[in-house]
Amino acid sequence: MKRLVIILMLLASPLWAVDPKEMLDDPVLEERARTLSQELRCPVCRNESIDESNAALSQELRIVLRERMLAGDTDQEALDFMVARYGEFVMLRPDTSGANLILWLAAPVLLLIALVIGWFTIRAKRSAPEGLSEAEKAELEKILGS
């Protein structure tokens, strides 16, 4: 109930990211909560983490996250809890399951391919005939000789 009152009160005035009231007394837990909240996306805003967001829902998520911390969840358990409750959408760091592997592996694979192509380009350049070919030498001698 007290939480609801706080949320309603804050709704009335323009809101503000991480409020002193929500912060946990234990600095270690609070630090963990801050780090985690930067990994979670505000579900109703345009691309902001709940740590930055001013939305009422973000505030609620911050409070829920801190409740999980107090309940003794590990970081992963807390994140899993949030995903189970609000969906995959809230994870700012996409997991590596299924198709997301493409996202994570695309760049390293492309880099590898690019390096191989680059290497062969350089090799080809090196082995390209430098100076004059036999035919050109013969022609040059003919011109110089005449």
Place this chain on the structure above:
Amino acid sequence: MLIELGHFALILAFGVAIVQMIVPMVGAHRGNAGWMAMAEPAATAQFLLTAFSFAVLTWAFVTSDFSVQLVYLNSHTDKPMIYKITGVWGNHEGSMLLWMVILTLFGACAAWFGDGLPARLRARVLSVQASIGVAFFAFVLFTSNPFLRLEIPPLNGRDLNPLLQDPGLAFHPPFLYLGYVGLSMSFSFAIAALIEGRVDAAWGRWVRPWTLAAWMFLTIGIALGSWWAYYELGWGGFWFWDPVENASFMPWLIAAALLHSAIVVEKREALKSWTILLAIMAFGFSLLGAFIVRSGVLTSVHAFANDPERGMLILIILAVFLGGALTLFAARAGAMESKGVFSTVSRESALILNNILLSVSCFVVFIGTIWPLVAELLFDRTLSVGPPFFDAAFTPFMVALAIVLPLGSLLAWKRANLKRATKPLVGWFVLAIAMAALAYAIQSGNSALGPVGVALGVWVVGGAIADLWVRSGRDGLMDRLRRMSRLPRADWGKATAHIGMGVTIFGIAAMLAWEQEDIRVAQIGDRWDVGQFEFRLDDVNQLQGPNYLTTMADISVWRGDRQVGDLHPEKRFYPVANMPTTEAAIINGVVRDIYVVVGDPQENGGWAVRIYLKPFANWIWGGAMLMALGGCFSLSDRRLRVGASSARKTPQGVPAE
């Protein structure tokens, strides 16, 4: 009446663009000099007409002519004059008109200063440039007409988004557009070269200043946007990996790659088809950016003119230009025979590595930006890709780039001696490691971010200085300095831009690693310490600004008995737009910024106050400015100076006697 004239001028410009697209191209094909020469006055006329039309719209904003719908929607009589003017491009329609002014300006510049170009190439370049103009004129006239009138003019307007009423953001779009649209010039040169079927050193020299100018403006634009986010959004973030930010960052990365590969074309006539491809992709990413910003297909903090129909049209423009260009590329790239031969250890190889790292890092940004869309369409998963992904996937590329940069820039062209190139760097390498160790020893905690940033910063800056030093000969100090001052400006440009890169890397790492934060409720009269500073909340007042109400705190900062400064953070409320904003108060410093934000009043009296100490924050944007300055130096080099190549007079016809 004037408004209608502006609209009419825009339609006329559209017509001129159509003619300029067709006639010179046909003329170049047939070898008809008269038809080719037509491009020049047409480009001038196009620019003058568009500029007039833009001036008319600006006049409507300045005089608050609310019979124009756009002015009514985005202006207000109480707004300060400067924001009335910048309000012209603070909306979709006006910003498209600004885009057109810049596009036609670049076309006109190519006509005015293109005397050194072969007539045929110039005609083709201007024709391709006009075709881009045609597409966007049609877009503006048919979907985003800024000159629509209201039947019954309202008494006052609805005001500009308060977040945009800020000097940093007011000038952010024009610079970005100069960058985006500047890349259209490189694109036009690439297409013209493909049509001609010929790329040589001269082409590399002609295309480089346009790319350099576009990249320079893009750098300034991005830095302004980032600086604005830093001081305006209220918690000192400077980069969010937001789709719209990424949209400006992708062309920047590709343009940086293009800048470097064009040097190889110019000096060594190698990497030709790759350079052409980069020129096409750079503008392609600009168009993709326009699509992302204006379609609303990706959610972004930049809620700016989200209209699916307009987005569709930009997507069509993108598909036509990119698809057409790539088809042409596939058909003609084989004709671009590279001449230059180089060994494995050479400047050419180093620049290839530079291009690989920049292009793949751009790809990382690209796939991260569009992945939510792909995942939703193909895999039915609604997910987000945010800063944690980009930090993890993008940063390694910049670290790798910073590691190889000093070495690569010292290698000789064609065939380099690795031992000779590394020799001047040994000292800097040792210094970089030593500074990193020192940073690690001083800092609290075990984070590697700060020390790595220090090492890379010293290494890159040192490498640039070593580069200049090596070029100054072997004699005494005075002699070396004298020679250094006589080095070509391009060399100074290169060193300055690379130093800027080192400074920015250091600034980002240092600020992220060593930031201090304090959030608390403070009563009036309270004193508390953050870092080595003492803060005192002296007073909080309610005041009224020209078009807003404000709650302003009075916070003094002390270091021992000495007052460092007086800060006035504000919470503003704009009644017309019904929107609150936070105005952080910042003491800027070379070593650190003191960043103070005031928040809501608390139920037991007192105010929420946030204080950040942000070490070396200004180095981030300082480095970006150095990069832009480096571009400026390079642009002013004799070799590239516009008109330098026209000194050679073309033989004049003599009348027969």
